[in-house]
Every structure is written in C-alpha cells, then in structure tokens.
Amino acid sequence: MSAIAAVLIGVSLLYISTTARLESYIKMLMLQGILLFMIAAGNAHVISFSSIIIVGVETVLFKSILIPMFLLKTIRKNQIKSDVESYFSGFTSLFIVTAILTLGFLSAYLSASSNAVLEPLYFGISISAMLTGFFIIATRKKLITHIMGYMILENGIFLLSLSAAKEMPFIVNLGVSMDIFIGVFLAGIFINRIKTNFDQHDIDDISRLKD
C-alpha cells in the first residue's frame, strides 16, 4: 500500500513536468499530501499513534487542504493566467524529470547497499521529488509556480524524513510544519503586493536590485 503510494508520488512528478496548467499543479499538490499521509499511516508500526495525528495535521490539513486552497485563492485574486510559462517545452521537461527519477532510483539502489537505516524506495522517490522541485523553481517563470516548486521540494523532504524512519520530537515536527505554512502564506502575500506594484507576477519583475 505505502509502496504504491510512493510510486504514485513519482508518477505525479512526471505529470507535473508535462502539464501546462496551474490548476493541475495544485491538484497534484493535494494528491501528494494525501499520498504522504498514506505512506506515513502505512508505517504506523514504526511510529506511534500520537505522531500519526501530528502527521495527519501536517499532510492532510496543511499540505493538501490549506496550502492548495490558499494558492488557488491567490491565483484567482490576482487573476493569474492558468498557463504555466516555462522556459522549456513539455517534452523537454518530461525528459528531464524522467532522468531525475532514474537518478532517484539509482540513489535508492546505492542507499540500499549502505549500512544506514533507510527505506530505499522512499529514499529514491524523495530525492526525485526534491530535484523536481528545484527543476520547477529554476525553469518556470511565474512566482506562484516557484512556491509550488518549493512545496514539491518540501514534500520530498517529508518523504525523506519518513525514509530515515527516525522520529523527530513532537515539538520539532510541529514547529517545522508551522514554519512552512507561514512561509507559504507570507510568500502568497508578497505575490499580492508584487501584483499591485508591478502589474505582473513574473521573475523579470523582481530583478531590479543588483550591482
């Protein structure tokens, strides 16, 4: 079950790389949140019941409800066109993310042979998700897609922390998810401001400060 969920996260990365619509990005983020919860719940014998509650709040509430809703609201409020605007074509992006997934599985294979306690499948997918997040941030023009790329990166990190199979203390987990949530929230507010001040929301608008 958890293994299927992990593979589905990998598939969602491929879908994100090809789609040209912002709404699909948001749907994929919601899906990833739920899949992450399934993975965490599937490993319930490793982690305690109380932390399942925390993880549920983190994944289902924050990652797949509050943050996507907020991003959707930001898009509607600022009338951001639903076109993603990438520097690369869909095919090139798909090719690169496939390469990233291959790299992820390669690293999973290598990690399986090391003596650290890591779940190889999760490890591979998490590496792929983090790299895909970076790829999205680096190659998409719109600032809102940068936040989404950051969320994909965060999802990868969450999966990585599951693969390490070591529990962070309750307070740390809570703090991390609060930080990420507030961070996305503030970034959304700045997008509103950038829209009112610059009439656009592209990376080109925020490259005036330089030496």
Place this chain on the structure above:
Amino acid sequence: MYELLIYFPLLLALMSIVLRNKTFSVYILPVWSIVQTVIIFFLVFGKFSFLYHGTEKYFAVDNLSGLFLIITGFLFIGSSFHSIDALRERDKRDSSFYTFNLLVFVFAVNALLMSRHLGLMWVFIEATTLSGAMLIYFEKKHSSIEAAWKYIFICSIGVAFAFIGIIFLSAASTHSVNLFFSEMNNNAPLMDKTWLKFGYTFALIGFGTKMGLAPVHSWLPDAHSEAVWPVSAMLSGALLNGAFLAIMKLTRITELAGIRTFSSKLLLVMGVLSVLTAAVFVQKTKNYKRLLAYSSIENMGILSLCLYAGGGALFAALIHALGHSLIKASLFLTSGNIYRRYHSKEIFNVSGLISTDRLSAIIWIVSFFCIIASPPGLLFVSEILLFKELMQKESYGLIILLFVLLAAVVYGAAFGLLKICVGEAPLDVDKKRFSLRNYIPQIIFVSIVIILGIYMPASFKNFIESALEGIIK
C-alpha cells in the same frame, strides 16, 4: 529564568498587535531591550547557574550561547533606540506591525541561540526568516518587496537544504536516535562517515545561506540595503551569528567523528569564495548600505576561515563575531542618520558628511577603520590570530591570497565609505539636530571594540575560553 527570554518577547509582540497603541509600540522596544540584556547578564554571570546548566531539556544557557545572547542584547538596545525615530512618522498600524515583527525576530534569535536540539534550532532559524521578511518589507516600496521576496524564498530553500542535512545526520547516527548536540557529540565516533559527510555538506549549504556565505549569499545585499536601518543592524549582527553558531556546533561533530579534514575543505572553499565575492562587489556597488552588506559577507568568510583553521583560530572566531557584530551595527545605525539627512543610499548623492553631521561622520570614520581591521580595533586582534594559526599550518598560499583580497576589500570600502564624508554637501540636505539617542549606541559599540582591542582583560579571555568549552561539551 531563561524562559523569560522566550515567552516575554512573544507576549509583548502579541500585546503590541492587540493594543495597536503607538506609544506602547514605540517605547516597549527600548524598555524590553534593556530588561532583556540585564536578564542575559544575570543568566550568564549570575550565581543562579544551578538553575539552568544542563538541567533543562531543549534550552540552556552556557557561556557560548551566553556570548551570542549578550551580543544580541546589545544590538537590540541600539536598534530599539533607533527605532524610536524610525517609527516617528508612521501611524499606529505600521508601528505595531514593526514592533510585533521585531519582537518575534528577537524571540526567534534568543530561542535559536539557546537551543540544545538541532531540529529545534532549525525551527527557530526558519522563524527568523519569516519575521525578518516582514521587517524587510516594512517600507512597502518596490525595492523592499523585491528584497523581501528574495530573502524569504532563497532563505527558505536554503534552510530546506539544512533540513535535508539534518535528516542525513539522523540517518548517520545509527546508535543514538535524538538530535541533541550533546548526544551527537557523544555518539560522533560511531556515526556513519558517508552519511555524516552528506549531512554536513547539506547543513553547511543551508545554514551558510542564512549566514551569508558565498556562493549562496545573494539575498544578503538586497535585504540589508532595503531594510530600515535598525533592522539592518539586527540582521547583520544577530541573525548571521545565529547561523554561524549552528555551523560551529556541526563542525565540532565532524571533528569528533574524525572527518575534520573533509569539513575543513568545505569551510575553506566557502570562506575564500565569500571574501572573493566581497572583494569584487565592493568595487562595483554604488550604494553604501549594499557596500556594508558585502563587508558582512567578507567577515562571514573570515569566520568560516577561522573554523577551517581551528585551534587558536576558534578563539579568534568568537572575538571576531563579537567585534564584527558591534561595529557593523554601529555602521548600519549611522547609515540611518546619513539616510535621513540625504534621502539617498547612493554613494554619489551623499557628500560632505563632516560639515552636515560631524558626530555621525566621526563615528562613521572610526567604525570604518575598525571594520577593515586596522590596529586599535578588536577585529585586528582576531585577524592576526587567524593569520598566526594559518602560519602554523604553513598555508602560505592562502595567507597571500587573503592579504590580496582583504586589501581589495579595504580599497573598495575606503573609496565608498570615506567619500561620503568629504566634499561639498548638497543644498537640500536636512541639517536639523538629531537626538543623542541616535549617536550614543554607536559610540558605546565602537568604544567596546576599541577598548577590547587595546587591552583585553584576563576575565574576558577566560570567558571566551570557557565559551569554547561550550562546543566541546
């Protein structure tokens, strides 16, 4: 008693946002900053040590965190007295917003300095990013939005890297499960070397982003130049030190695990790159606050090189951090005085500071000589100690390279910073007298640095040396 440093700023922050009273928002900052510094002195030097040494789980004040807390306390006093004038023409909404974010920032810095757990430290470092972004955004201009966006985005990705590093570190520790620094130090020899190397690399890049080390420094000049001047002083003096403390503790773990040569190489690369970046961009920039920001990058590079050198240079690192924080705060606070007179941050629009504001000019020039590490200042002592340690390691190539790069920094900084003091002042300059609270903090900071540079009391030396034991414990 340490709880006061965590709960009280939060409580006051909430009060300022709820009350929305301008008088409260403006004057709570200086009052609390003084109370906080008194509490810190009690915690560090008082006789209550049995109350907090090692008994608490997540937070503790030892001499190492104590040193950085004292620095933060001093800077907070300085910047809160300057905040009174910075908020003068603002309405109650802006004032309470500013006070709220500054107090949350101070809370986060206090908590991060006292954290004994790596994960918790991460949480508070990210919290400084969030409150700092709102402070940078405070002026609500185009450029401040841009700077705030870059700051929040680059730093969030940076600390995300640090979190990857933390996960790798926990994967490396096959025996201990938790991420308390003391536990990690104890278990360091048993850690898996490969994963530890991965973890350290990611954590160094991540916390290095917050610290402003090249090549991940790009947010720093924008943020420091666009923030209001009391905030610039806090960012440069308190925030960068917090990230440095994290890197210092992690480097200690690599030393205990026996991969110190690996971590040293990374620190060397980032340190030299930072000094190089500063040396190049100091020549290029036309904005005096950006110039100060590049000087911060240079000094962070030197701190990183101190960690690289190890041994006696660790002592140098701590006094360099102290000296740099105080002097840079003095420069940034004075830059506020200059900005209010000339209404420009461009070097070429500002001239004749000596004739318009003699006291600011004197502070500016003396601080300039301290920041370039010329003799009476504390930075001279720390850089000499660093070079001494490098001599003992026989890395002459690095010494020559550093001399050349530092000379380039001095040239660029002198050209920019001293130029604004001389010449004819423009006609539209604001010549009204400022209150003394806009000068006294800088005078105190500069005096501390010069006095410690000339005569370092044995008790101060002992304090720093016992602080170094804090990362050994």
